[in-house]
Amino acid sequence: SQKIEQNSEALNIQEGKTATLTCNYTNYSPAYLQWYRQDPGRGPVFLLLIRENEKEKRKERLKVTFDTTLKQSLFHITASQPADSATYLCALDMRTGANNLFFGTGTRLTVIP
């Protein structure tokens, strides 16, 4: 069956450290993988996307890797801040005829001052 799994439901880290979130999938072949941030009571906000032929993408303190052999994406936040506390969702863009996204369950990140 098809699955998208994100590491532990919740992740707590100390301010200034690097947070690493994982997204593993089975029985999918995404053309793109996207990462969104969701704050309580708000809709998800797009952060970054990476294509299947890209290994790594960076944007300011964010870095995403994509390994289609391992079927895994890693999402890193360096020099984490309390304002980075949120739920982070990975989404597989299948590029099917319908062009819709399949979301993981999310990882709730808390950055402790």
Add this chain to the structure above:
Amino acid sequence: EAGVAQSPRYKIIEKRQSVAFWCNPISGHATLYWYQQILGQGPKLLIQFQNNGVVDDSQLPKDRFSAERLKGVDSTLKIQPAKLEDSAVYLCASSSPRTGANVLTFGAGSRLTVL
């Protein structure tokens, strides 16, 4: 640029009652989505429109859920009759794919509680 507008933000109803949610996407975005997000889960697609036509409604419980997007702009999602398990946040999103990827802009959501 104005974001995706949704209303109402909150709704509490009894089971078997009906409810409607409204969404106004970003101006010019041809594709509109309705997602259901149950507490602790990721968003699940209910229906996708391209302009005013349905692209994918395979996961829409059609015996109780309906959606329309007349004139290809704003959209309404209706639930009738509601069940307890429909308690969730209903997220509307829109997109205008330019780079080949499908980046979504979401609204704040409509939180439904069914008692």
